[in-house]
Amino acid sequence: MRQLYHFWLSPFSRKVRLVLAEKKLEFELKAEPVWERRDAFLSLNPAGEVPVLEEEDGTVLCDSAVICEYLDEVYTETPLLGSNAKERAEIRRLVAWFDGKFNREVTDHLLGEKLMKRFFGTGTPDTKILRAGRTNAAYHLEYIGWLFERRNWLAGDHLTMADVAAAAQISVIDYMGDINWSKHPRAKDWYMRIKSRPAMRDVLADRQASFPPSPHYADLDFE
Structure with missing residues (x-):
């Protein structure tokens, strides 16, 4: 296997x-x-x-x-990168956004300070960096909401690698409880949709005894 x-x-x-x-x-x-x-x-x-x-x-x-x-x-069944050059360009643009910009401005700040410093033994969390990560997260969630208002999924009519890349980042931040979903209703609607997919089940089952998830982490209908 x-x-x-x-x-x-x-x-x-x-x-x-x-x-x-x-x-x-x-x-x-x-x-x-x-x-x-x-x-x-x-x-x-x-x-x-x-x-x-x-x-x-x-x-x-x-x-x-x-x-x-x-x-x-x-493995060409369930294609996630689009069917033509124009679709692939937009999907890759958004994948680069979440893999690069989101990860750099949000996930690295929050995950890095809260957890990775503990594993690497490099000190205690810096509150200024945590605050910057949460502020940046709000900007990105607004962009997700803006995209979702105009499309069925983030890159177009179908679920694509763009949604997968975004969900991977968002799920980490949500595990740590760093999203106020009440302030981002359209982003929440998108996340509820992808969160309900069977592919997300194992991710939502992730647990670490020394670092438990936010109470709503695995809930499909959440606040």
Whole structure:
């Protein structure tokens, strides 16, 4: 069986998990403590980063963008990257937005300060960085709401990689309880829609005893 090396709150690991689930591809999760820099894992990905997907034939793929494009090209049922060049351009623009801009301005601030500092032993959370992350999150949620008012999904009429990339980031922030959904009703409507998909079930079941989720994390109808 194919194996996905992941970290449970890595949005990029979650993105690959969601693509695999949407395409109904079986896989085994292998939690990878990247801070330990294990030799066996570094032999798979010298960058020492998750996600890493090892296919059944031994093919090893690194980086969520590479993995997701590979999966969409090889397993063509349930296409997530559009059917023509114009659609693909918009989908890739939004994937870059969430993988890059959102992750840099929101997830790195909140996840980095709240959790990763603990694992890497690099100090206590900086309240200024946390405040900046929450402020930035509000801007991004407004943009999600703006897109969803004009489209059936974020990039157009159908669920695409753009929705998957956004859901991966949002689910991490929501796990930590850093979203005031009452202030972002249109973004909430979109998230409720994708949250109800079967592909999200395993992600919403994620739990860490030392870092529990927000009370509404797994609820499909939430405040």
